Amino acid sequence: MQTTNRQINSNYDQLIKTPRIATVHRTTGETDVQVTINLDGRGTCTAATGIPFLDHMLHQIASHGLIDIDVQAKGDLEIDDHHTNEDVGITLGQALNQALGDRKGIVRFGNFLAPLDEALVQVALDFSGRPHLSYGLQIPTQRVGTYDTQLVREFFVAIVNHSQMTLHVRQLDGINSHHIIEATFKAFARATRLAVEIDPRRAGLIPSSKGVL
Numbered sequence: 001m002q003t004t005n006r007q008i009n010s011n012y013d014q015l016i017k018t019p020r021i022a023t024v025h026r027t028t029g030e031t032d033v034q035v036t037i038n039l040d041g042r043g044t045c046t047a048a049t050g051i052p053f054l055d056h057m058l059h060q061i062a063s064h065g066l067i068d069i070d071v072q073a074k075g076d077l078e079i080d081d082h083h084t085n086e087d088v089g090i091t092l093g094q095a096l097n098q099a100l101g102d103r104k105g106i107v108r109f110g111n112f113l114a115p116l117d118e119a120l121v122q123v124a125l126d127f128s129g130r131p132h133l134s135y136g137l138q139i140p141t142q143r144v145g146t147y148d149t150q151l152v153r154e155f156f157v158a159i160v161n162h163s164q165m166t167l168h169v170r171q172l173d174g175i176n177s178h179h180i181i182e183a184t185f186k187a188f189a190r191a192t193r194l195a196v197e198i199d200p201r202r203a204g205l206i207p208s209s210k211g212v213l
Helices: 005-017 052-065 082-100 150-163 177-196
Strands: 021-027 031-038 045-048 068-075 109-116 119-126 132-136 166-173
Touching: 021 082, 031 082, 045 052, 052 068, 052 082, 052 150, 052 177, 068 082, 082 150, 109 177, 119 177, 132 150, 150 166, 150 177, 166 177
Parallel strands: 045 068, 132 166
Antiparallel strands: 021 031, 031 068, 109 119, 119 166
16 A cells, blocks of 8 residues: 555654664673663763763764763673773663664764864764664774774674674774774764654655565
């Protein structure tokens, strides 16, 4: 049966009035993480992970993605930042997946090219239901402050697997580690913002020719 414009408009009105909010609490022997997100927020962020640089990057996702984010995490930081960093990514990915629900009506794809001084990073993503990460950053230093730059990839591996998105990250330029990483998170935020928007021409429909994601 063909969907009429009136039905689409009605679906759109319903979708934009339905809160897309999720809270996930994940506890392991290594960490205790709680994340609350609102996909239709104003970009407010409360982040207390015990890892200052990660908190700074979570603020970038919220601010530039217009997603309200509250992250509270306790982990075995006396060992290192790895478990907490990864588990924040896992829990944030799970919250994204829950908030998107059946993904009806979303644009689904997002692409953004973010400059930060000499750094230039492109992020393209697809909330496809098929987790995949293609990661092309070349970060020149081992640390930014106390943060191990290898953990950037681990964060995105976690968020990709648990939000079930396809994510491509490409570094086009950059020599400063902080700039490269921050440009990546800003591009990720803006691409996510584009992808989770409700498409008024396809409201209420699964954004796939197969009819399922």
